Amino acid sequence: MTQAPPRPETAGTPDPVDVNALYADHITIRFGGLVAVNDVSFAIPPRSVVSLIGPNGAGKTTFFNVLTGLYEPTEGAVFLEGRDITVVPPHRRAAMGLARTFQNIRLFNLMTAEENVMVAMHSHLRSGIMSTVLRLPGQRREEREARDAARELLEFVGIGKAEGELARNLSYGDQRRLEVARALALRPKILLLDEPTAGMNPQESELFNQFVYRVRDEKDLSVLLIEHDMSVIMKVSERITVLDRGNLIAEGTPDDIRNNQQVIEAYLGKTGTREGRRRA
Numbered sequence: 001m002t003q004a005p006p007r008p009e010t011a012g013t014p015d016p017v018d019v020n021a022l023y024a025d026h027i028t029i030r031f032g033g034l035v036a037v038n039d040v041s042f043a044i045p046p047r048s049v050v051s052l053i054g055p056n057g058a059g060k061t062t063f064f065n066v067l068t069g070l071y072e073p074t075e076g077a078v079f080l081e082g083r084d085i086t087v088v089p090p091h092r093r094a095a096m097g098l099a100r101t102f103q104n105i106r107l108f109n110l111m112t113a114e115e116n117v118m119v120a121m122h123s124h125l126r127s128g129i130m131s132t133v134l135r136l137p138g139q140r141r142e143e144r145e146a147r148d149a150a151r152e153l154l155e156f157v158g159i160g161k162a163e164g165e166l167a168r169n170l171s172y173g174d175q176r177r178l179e180v181a182r183a184l185a186l187r188p189k190i191l192l193l194d195e196p197t198a199g200m201n202p203q204e205s206e207l208f209n210q211f212v213y214r215v216r217d218e219k220d221l222s223v224l225l226i227e228h229d230m231s232v233i234m235k236v237s238e239r240i241t242v243l244d245r246g247n248l249i250a251e252g253t254p255d256d257i258r259n260n261q262q263v264i265e266a267y268l269g270k271t272g273t274r275e276g277r278r279r280a
């Protein structure tokens with residue numbers, strides 16, 4: 001990996017590394033000869049709800065994988081609350097406050113909802129393996145506290161009644177909520193949601209909107225969404241970043257993005273139709 005050149009100091013302008021919850025600085029990712037992400041800088045301010053969008057093949061998933069630590073960038077660096085995490089592996093990033101959900105739900109199907117959340121709390125529990133085996137009083141107290149905290153989180157995401165259900169028996173919408181509860185068990189500063197409304201009906205998508213803001217406000221964190229559903233994106237996001245063929249082509253409020261000619265062309269092609277994009 002090659003580190004990006006130092007950012008030029010601009011008098012009076014705060015360093016984006018210091019002021020953002022997360023800052024990805026001049027990220028480039030090459031797969032052989034293909035440049036999947038080309039020199040993209042991206043910020044997640046504290047307590048914000050931001051989105052990353054772009055047509056198929058734009059580089060969204062690749063970029064997301066750099067943020068979560070699945071990929072190391074060819075060039076550039078990622079900072080979490082001012083700390084360089086570029087080479088920190090995904091599980092450690094999660095423990096440091098960068099939690100995520102998955103496009104394809106990944107729960108422990110044969111565990112209950114409550115157990116799924118408790119497993120995620122593991123990184124915050126203090127007891128070691130010996131006290132667990134011996135069931136020492138401290139360990140029992142910690143387990144009880146973890147169980148209470150898990151129940152509270154299940155209540156918070158609206159599936160309190162399902163605590164004893166096996167994850168695989170929950171409805172699709174409830175499995176998505178459980179995923180969020182599990183991510184919140186890490187007490188994250190940033191919650192990354194990968195296609196969170198995929199498979200939801202319009203009514204569920206509408207509720208999701210309110211849910212995102214409740215999570216942001218009550219858990220005091222930032223949310224980044226990668227989402228295909230434009231109506232969700234436009235309603236939920238404070239700011240939107242648009243990638244096209246690996247390049248950052250626009251960044252702004254939903255209104256800025258809706259009216260941006262380059263974005264319209266990226267989605268629809270120069271002729272203004274989907275056909276135009278396919279031919280482009």
Ligand SMILES: Nc1ncnc2c1ncn2[C@@H]1O[C@H](COP(=O)(O)OP(=O)(O)OP(=O)(O)O)[C@@H](O)[C@H]1O
Pocket residue numbers: 031034035036054055056057058059060061062063
């Ligand atoms: N592991 C990989 N090896 C080689 N090429 C890859 C790899 N992952 C992604 N690419 C390529 O990088 C480019 C960006 O892909 P990416 O999946 O990040 O786009 P995307 O915006 O998430 O698209 P979609 O919305 O279709 O999922 C594509 O040309 C893709 O084929």
